[in-house]
Amino acid sequence: MESDLPAMLDRMAPGAWELYRKTAETRESDVSARNRADLWRREEGWAARWWARGLRFACGSEAGRLAEAVAQASALPAAEEPAPRLPSAVAVRPESAAPIEPPPDLFERLGSLVAEKSRGEAVLASLALRRGRAIEDLSNAAGLTVRTESRRLDGVARAVGRRGSRGCEARAVFRWDTDPELDGVAARLADGATFPLAPRGLSFPRGSLLLDPAVGAALLAAVAPLFSMERIPRWVKRSDLAARGVTVVDDASADAPVDGEGTPTRRVVLVEEGAFVARLHDLRSAARAGVPPTGHGVRPSFLTPPQAGPRRLFVETARGVAALELLGRVARGAFARAVTAPLSVDLERDRYEIEFTGVAVLAGRAREPIAGARASGRISELLHRIAAVGTDRQFFPMPYPVGAPTVLVEKVSFE
Amino acid sequence: MEFDEIQVSRWLDPLVLERGDIADVFVERRRRTVVLWRDGEAAEPRVSLEAGTSARLRRAGRERLAYVSGADDGALREAIRGLQASAGRAPLPLRTPSPRPESVPESTADRWVRRLPAILARHLPRHQLRWTLDEVMRRVVPSGHPAATAVRRLFSLEGTFVAASKRGDESRSFSFHAPDADSTVDELKQALTAAIAPRESPLPHGAGTTDVLFSSGTASVLFHEILSHALEADAEESPLSRLTAARVSASELEVRDDPTRLDLFGAYERDDEASKPRPVKLLDSGRLGGKLTDRAHAGAGASTGHGRRAGPADPPLPRGSNTVVSAGAATTEEMTRRLGNGLWIDEIESGTVELSSGQFRLRYPRARRVRRGRLADEVGPGLLAGEILPALAAVEPVIGREVRACRSLAWCSRGGQVVAVGGAAPDVIVRRLSVRDR
Numbered sequence: 001m002e003s004d005l006p007a008m009l010d011r012m013a014p015g016a017w018e019l020y021r022k023t024a025e026t027r028e029s030d031v032s033a034r035n036r037a038d039l040w041r042r043e044e045g046w047a048a049r050w051w052a053r054g055l056r057f058a059c060g061s062e063a064g065r066l067a068e069a070v071a072q073a074s075a076l077p078a079a080e081e082p083a084p085r086l087p088s089a090v091a092v093r094p095e096s097a098a099p100i101e102p103p104p105d106l107f108e109r110l111g112s113l114v115a116e117k118s119r120g121e122a123v124l125a126s127l128a129l130r131r132g133r134a135i136e137d138l139s140n141a142a143g144l145t146v147r148t149e150s151r152r153l154d155g156v157a158r159a160v161g162r163r164g165s166r167g168c169e170a171r172a173v174f175r176w177d178t179d180p181e182l183d184g185v186a187a188r189l190a191d192g193a194t195f196p197l198a199p200r201g202l203s204f205p206r207g208s209l210l211l212d213p214a215v216g217a218a219l220l221a222a223v224a225p226l227f228s229m230e231r232i233p234r235w236v237k238r239s240d241l242a243a244r245g246v247t248v249v250d251d252a253s254a255d256a257p258v259d260g261e262g263t264p265t266r267r268v269v270l271v272e273e274g275a276f277v278a279r280l281h282d283l284r285s286a287a288r289a290g291v292p293p294t295g296h297g298v299r300p301s302f303l304t305p306p307q308a309g310p311r312r313l314f315v316e317t318a319r320g321v322a323a324l325e326l327l328g329r330v331a332r333g334a335f336a337r338a339v340t341a342p343l344s345v346d347l348e349r350d351r352y353e354i355e356f357t358g359v360a361v362l363a364g365r366a367r368e369p370i371a372g373a374r375a376s377g378r379i380s381e382l383l384h385r386i387a388a389v390g391t392d393r394q395f396f397p398m399p400y401p402v403g404a405p406t407v408l409v410e411k412v413s414f415e
Numbered sequence: 416m417e418f419d420e421i422q423v424s425r426w427l428d429p430l431v432l433e434r435g436d437i438a439d440v441f442v443e444r445r446r447r448t449v450v451l452w453r454d455g456e457a458a459e460p461r462v463s464l465e466a467g468t469s470a471r472l473r474r475a476g477r478e479r480l481a482y483v484s485g486a487d488d489g490a491l492r493e494a495i496r497g498l499q500a501s502a503g504r505a506p507l508p509l510r511t512p513s514p515r516p517e518s519v520p521e522s523t524a525d526r527w528v529r530r531l532p533a534i535l536a537r538h539l540p541r542h543q544l545r546w547t548l549d550e551v552m553r554r555v556v557p558s559g560h561p562a563a564t565a566v567r568r569l570f571s572l573e574g575t576f577v578a579a580s581k582r583g584d585e586s587r588s589f590s591f592h593a594p595d596a597d598s599t600v601d602e603l604k605q606a607l608t609a610a611i612a613p614r615e616s617p618l619p620h621g622a623g624t625t626d627v628l629f630s631s632g633t634a635s636v637l638f639h640e641i642l643s644h645a646l647e648a649d650a651e652e653s654p655l656s657r658l659t660a661a662r663v664s665a666s667e668l669e670v671r672d673d674p675t676r677l678d679l680f681g682a683y684e685r686d687d688e689a690s691k692p693r694p695v696k697l698l699d700s701g702r703l704g705g706k707l708t709d710r711a712h713a714g715a716g717a718s719t720g721h722g723r724r725a726g727p728a729d730p731p732l733p734r735g736s737n738t739v740v741s742a743g744a745a746t747t748e749e750m751t752r753r754l755g756n757g758l759w760i761d762e763i764e765s766g767t768v769e770l771s772s773g774q775f776r777l778r779y780p781r782a783r784r785v786r787r788g789r790l791a792d793e794v795g796p797g798l799l800a801g802e803i804l805p806a807l808a809a810v811e812p813v814i815g816r817e818v819r820a821c822r823s824l825a826w827c828s829r830g831g832q833v834v835a836v837g838g839a840a841p842d843v844i845v846r847r848l849s850v851r852d853r
Contacts, residue, residue, distance in 0.1 A: 034651075037478035040497050041728050043467075044484040057461040061484040065464040076450060076460035076528060125652070160652055160771045167652065169771035196772075303463055341776070344853060353853065415622075 005048070005063060005070075010141060012074060013050035016083035018140035018261065020047040022302045025100050026132030031107040032125060038102070045302030054078025055284075057305040084287035087262040088142035103129035103153060106180060113186035114159050114193075122161040122193040125169070129155040136260075144262045150255065154397055157185055161193030168196040170338060172214075175397040184394070188214060192338035195357040198369035202360060202414050208333030208387075209375055209412040210326060213394040215336045215356060216404030220248070220313060222345040222352070223379060224402070227270050228280045228296065228308040230288065235350040235380050241276040242383035245319065250280060250296065252311035255401075260299030260306040268294050270313075274384075282308040300399070312395075314403030320391040323406040328364040329387070334414065335359045340372055345379065352379045374415040385410045418442075418491055420562050426495050427558035430472050430502055437473040437710050439557040439688060440494065442466075442486045443727045446550040448524040452574075453543050455536050457528070466490075467727035470498040473711055482728040523568060523595055524548050530600065531572075538607035539589070544574035548595065555689040563685035568595035569835060571825065572603065582616040588764070588780055592680045592825035592837075606822060617781040620794035622851035626757035627799060628750055628785065628844050632821030633763045635738045635838025637845070638670045639824065640768040640775045641803045642697040643735030643836075646672075646705070647721075648712035654773040654803050658703050663804060665812035666701040667743055668843075674720060674736035680825050680837030681736040685720075688731055692720025697738075698807075709733040725832035732832065738824075740840035743814025750815050750842040752788035758850065759783040759790060760799075762823060773803040778853065800849040815842030 009017035022045045030037040046066035047059035056078055058069035111124035131153045139145050154175035161168045170192025172185050211219065226236070227250070251267035258264055261283050268278050281289065282297035285308045297306035327335070336356035344353040353376040360367045390406035427438040449461040466486035472479045481497025483490045496506040527548060535542060549569040556562040573590040591606045593599050629637055645653040655663075674692035676682050686692050688710050696704035708714070709722025712733050722731035751759065760782045768775040781795035801809075820839045827836040 035476045035478065037480065037730055038501060039478075039480045039482070039728075039730070040501060041482040042484065042493070042497075043482070043728070055459050057459065058463070059461075060464040061466050065466065069462040069464040072448070072464075072522075072524075073460050073462040075525070076448070076462070077457040078460050079453070079456050079458040081458075167771040167773075169652070169769050303465070305459070305461070 005067060006139065008067065008070065009048055009050050012070075013052040013083070013141070015141045016052070016086070017048065017050035018086065018138065018144075020260075020299065020302060021045070021137045022134060024132055024134040026130055027100050027102045028128065028130040029103050029105070030126065030128040031105075047302045047305070049305055051081060051083035053080060055081045059302050082287070084283040086140045086142040086144065086283065087258075087264075087293075088140075088144050089146065089258070089262065089264065090144065091146045091257055100131060100133055103131040103155070104180060106182065110157060110182050110186055113182055114189050117186050118161065118190035118194045121163060121197070122159045122170075122190050124189065125158045125160045127155065127157045129153070138258070138260075138262050140262060146258050146262050148256045148258065153180070157189055159189035159193040161197055163194070163197040166197050168193055173397055175395070175401065188338060192357065195337060195359070195369040196340060196371050198371040200368070200371060202334055202370045202373040204332060204414065206411065206413055208330045208361070209409045210330055210333060210335040210361065211404075211407040211409065212335065212337050212358070213390075213392060213404050213406055214396055215339055215354070216315070216407040217394070217396040217398065217402040218339055218343050219354065220315065220404050221398035221402045222343040223347070224310050224313055226347055227310060228285070229347070230285060233347050233350065235378075236276060238276045240274060241271055242274045243386040244274045245388060246274050246383070246386050247272055247316035248313065249316055250310050250313045255312060259295045259297045259311065261293070261297035263293045263295040263297060265295045265311070268296070280308050280310060282306055284308075298400070310400055310402075312401045312403075314393060314395070315389055315405060315407070317389060317391050317393045317405045320389045320405055323390040323392045326388055326390055326406055326408045327361065327366070329408060330361040330364055333361050333412070334370060334373055335361055335366060336375070347379070350378045350380055352376065352382060375412045376415065377413050382409060382412070385412070418488060420556050423491070423556045424558060426507065427470075427556075430498070430504065431558050433474065435475075437557070437688075438471065439555055440468065440470050440491065441687060441724065441727050442468045442491070442554045444486055444552045446522060448522070448548045450528060450546050451544070452531065452535060452546060454541055455532055457532075468494045469727045470494040471730060472498055472502055478730050480730050522548075522550060527570070534600070534604060534607070538604065538611055539576040542574060542576035542589075544572055544576070544589065547571040553687065555685070555687060557689050560689055563689035565683055565685045567683060567835075569680060570595045570599055576610070578611050578614075580614055580616045585616050590764075590823040590825070592822055593820075594677065594680060594682065596678070602822070614781075615793040617793040617795040619852040620784065620797060620850070623849075624847050625850045626754055626844060626846045627848050627850075628754045628757065628759045628842055629840070630747070630759055630842050631761035632819035632838060632840045633760055634740055634840035634843035635821045636763045636766050636777060636824050637806075637843075638697070638740060638840070639735060639738040639827070639836060639838055640766040640777070641806060642670055643672055643707070643738050644768050644829070645770060645803055646697050646703070646707055647735065648706045648708040648733040650770055653770045655703055660702050662702050664698060664701040664807040664810050667812045667814050668698055668701050668810050669696065669741040670698040671696045671704075671739050671741075672707055672721070672735050672737065673739045676737045676739060676837070676839070679737040679739075679820060679839060680822075681835045682837065683736070686718070686722045686731075687724040688718065688722035690718040690720040690722060692736070695719050695721070707733050707735055723834045725834055729832050732829070734829065734834050735827070735836060737836065738838040738840075740814070740818070740843065742816050742818045742841045744816050745813045745842070747815065747817070747842060750813070750844065751785060751790065753811065753813055754785050754844050755788055757785050758794070759785050764823070768803070774800065775803060775806070776800045796853055798851055798853045806845055806848065809846040809848075811844035811846065813844070817841055
């Protein structure tokens, strides 16, 4: 059946099809104080996309099922859409046969660190760790044959802080490309679970806002759709999107040689010294815009067709300053350590809202924890008021890697 | 799905060593058809045919699960082998699977694809909507219990459309989720008619505290967040976990979680552990009722039939299904009068709850202000917030008499696991909720 699929697609859409297969093996441990789950998964997924009087997409968990899904999708109506020019490189990487080991058992170590950093006010409630390997094969009507392999160790931890009858929960999502880094995760959990229990909120309505790398990354991920939108909102001025010191780049070269459509990965500078200089394109959006694809056809799963989006997005820190120096520049403001609700960003209406917990800062020194505060206003103003970025960039899974350092924003309105 | 259940039991039974051990095999086939509709024209049709098999063993708080793509003999044997290896048992010998005929129910997708253009052209000619038909067949073979098969067809239509308002054209959101049944077309037409009704454009309303009348079944979203989640048997941090049978709300209020209401989105005839579900009173005359349990959290009693999985790759968790509020006696006019001044909400986009702090939030796209018992200007979009126990205590002891299904309540995510949920409720007033623009 596997070998029949290209011929079948070629009959339906000569020169205008692609075929994708993903096989993955993961081992996951999900541990809490009372329970433990050990999960082993071996997944396979097939997907096909073809242009035959319009674009169609089908997927299935086996080759036979994909053939059946292709037949069913062919019978459905589709608006006319010309096929884009498909990439044709051939790059096959050897497949590693090393077995996937279970993830390390880190619950007790992380639990001790959370208790220590929170002075006993927070406990680790659960830790889910996942180690896995995925092999992706892509071929198309233009002769492309490519295989990529990726490995990862990632997870999510949850801590609960208690003070008297009050409680609060914090979550930390992380991905480790090298050895587990527990200190940082424990500190984020301890602060996120105990700061909201502070007796007071922020007492002033306006000031500087220092964003922790985790909050900065969440903000960057929230505005990232701007980089792949077909119709840019009216408030965006291409020559002047952000402050002069801001440079934003997408570069997934180290992760995979090609994107989810087979276009070679390359570094794309999106915002250079504050100017919006480039956009991210997959094959379809590039064809519509009449430009070459940038290698940003993203395929989060075999169940969804690829679409334009970031792959490894980050703020450049070559001209950054030390985080401690940024703190010293704050006359009156807040250090946003963790978000307490998902960031709200309305790109059309040019509005943002960050609900955070953190520490009040006066005269360059951290003072007392603030239970919660809300910074809101126009995204355009926020981007222009970035006074400096730090050098301490960290990456967070959003779910693609997003990297941000400590960021100092001035003249922010608080509630 | 056509495998030898006696053979499966023979493989699972040796893994069950003690009373309380749970072992089962779970197989799912899912067909999902998606069509994007843009101003009456179909675009980018997508068909997905997924199948997966998992084998699971739970003993003394430790869960083991092995999952393999596919739903044939080979996938079944491999899932069992993975589980046996994980449990330290000698795995089954490898054997080439023998193909078996598959019985897959006919899809109703074609029928919908033919009907929808005319329905949309008549009601919402300018739209960007995503139509999804999920057809799911699940089979569970538990050790020591009878096997069960369940089939569900779920219809969803959501997106935006252009409607006329006094300030000109405006973009409004639309969200309709219902089980695919004979009555779905008529109900969809009613929902589309209501959605396109002329309304003023909403304006910001500021922040503060307000009384709220939850209309058009939206009270089910509130109680899904503050009762259903808070009474899931594994919700150890819930503020309700140690308040068994305590009076927490008006004695006129009765809320139950009812998976047997097959007309609602979250229903099922068997849960994902093959248990027969039963309605659970979450709030009985204002007193806290029972918890929602799966087999692992049932304690001395039997499972209430709320063991639910997002898919075959996930272990079951105790989860809510349909949140149903019993009718009272008041008419809509009486309820509006009773509210006095406040907000009348007939659409809720989404809700969240954090059990450790007891705080919940509900997002709404628009609402009507009520002044002196009369509907006034349109406001929104906004955010309602509150705490579970104070909100329950602030429910007005007069309940509306007409129970309506809430067709925007559909998918609930907890820890990344998404299950179908639904709800139905009469008009309910809750006093003193925090409100602000968003």
